[in-house]
Amino acid sequence: MGKILLTEVALRDGSHVVGHQFTKEQVRYVVEQASKAGVPYIEVTHGDGLGGSSLQYGLSKEYDIDLVKAAVEVAGDSIISVLLLPGIGTIEDLKEAYQAGARMVRVATHVTEADVSKQHIETAKSMGMETIGFLMMSHSAPPEVVLEQAKLMESYGADAVYVTDSAGAMLLGDVQARISLLKEHLSVDIGFHAHNNLSLAVANSLAAIEAGANRIDGSVCCLGAGAGNTQTEVLVGVLDRMGIDTNIDLYRMLDLADYVRANILPAPQDITSGSFIMGYAGVYSSFLRHAVIASEKFGVDSRDILIELGKRNVVGGQEDTIIETAQQMAEKKVSV
Known part of the structure; x- marks a missing residue:
């Protein structure tokens, strides 16, 4: 089994938890420490991606392009990534993010609507960005449909395609069925993004790896929408125990988790009745x-x-x- 590439998403998915109120100072600290720990990719944007700051999705405390710039200043060898949902973020937002120093973009669509990502993926590729297709709510479509949509993203030029469990609704078999099918039929990297609404985020991430995924999302201190995501520091430790390489310093990530818990997390990121119901009902986290x-x-x-x-x-x-x-x-x- 090859190296697992981890993307830290606390500064994007975790934006939902703090009402999109991240400051440049918080972003700099988290990015700098994650970079020193060896995290290869760090995602920074409004919770709903570039252009998400609005009355509808929640107003950001600071402009997300300014947060990207702050992240890039201290990112070291880590690559700063942004999320873009066509219809919320625009091509101009993408170009601004690139000018600010972002070098990876994850273009996210509903699992049955990959065709709307074509222009954004092609534009990102033309600028030299590492470009990822992100199929949200992947639990809501059969594996064959997920594969069909993933093939579209691959044909547009995506360097990887993610199975995204936005609702935290997947069981281990659901993950294995989708990831193994993509692994069999795609030539690009396969990724997995979990939510912990059914207390399965780490287990599902391991199932994805066993089925062939080599890109996994994590969120330090589990900071993310709903019951949070795969807890980065826990996943790193478990993978280390399994002899799977991430090149991430476990102790540095544990220290960063302590900082996030004490200074950013507004309440314990546990599985409340509300977040459980989201996974149970299969709705967006x-x-x-x-x-x-x-x-x-x-x-x-x-x-x-x-x-x-x-x-x-x-x-x-x-x-x-x-x-x-x-x-x-x-x-x-x-x-x-």
């Missing part, structure tokens, strides 16, 4: 905060809202639907 807000506004149980969103197959980028759904549920409740 960043929906929890929006569902709680909608619950308080309309007097509808946030768990019922999340389950209803799962039934309606609401996907990332449709956060405005959460308010609409809660309002409809409240009106139905009153009419009954």
Whole structure:
């Protein structure tokens, strides 16, 4: 088994947890320490990617391009990556990120909509960026559909394609079925991004590696939407025990986790009833905060809202639907 390439996502996925309020100082510290630990890729953007700062998705404390610049200043040998969701981020946002020093982009689409990534992947490749296809909500499509969409991203020039468990809904067999099929039929790297809503993020990441993935996402101190992501420092330690190479300094990552826990994490990143329901219902992991807000506004149980969103197959980028759904549920409740 070859080297596992790890992308640290706390400064992007973790943005959801802190209400997109990361400061340049926090970004510099986390990036510098992660770089010293040997983390090869570090993702920095608004939780919903480039251009995500808005009333709909949440306003950032600082412009995400400024955060990218701050990260690049202290990144050392680490590559700074950005996330881009077509329809939220634009080609101009991508070009700005490149000018700020980002050298990898992950172009994220819903698992059945890879065709909307073509222009963004091709543009990133033309600028010389390492370019990753990111198939969100991969649990919601059969493995054969995931493969079909991954092939599209590969044909556009993606250097790797990720199976992305945005809802934290996958079981080990779900991961193995998708990753093994991509490994068999694609010539590019295969990646996996987990959420811990069913307490399976580390286990699912190991299942992905065993099935052929060589790129894995982690988040220090589990800082990420819902119940968080695969906990970087734990994964590094487990892989070390298994004799799998990451070239990441475990003790430095443990020290960084202690810093994040004491200075950034607003509350313990455990599996609450809300985050569990997201995995159980199969809804996008960043929906929890929006569902709680909608619950308080309309007097509808946030768990019922999340389950209803799962039934309606609401996907990332449709956060405005959460308010609409809660309002409809409240009106139905009153009419009954």
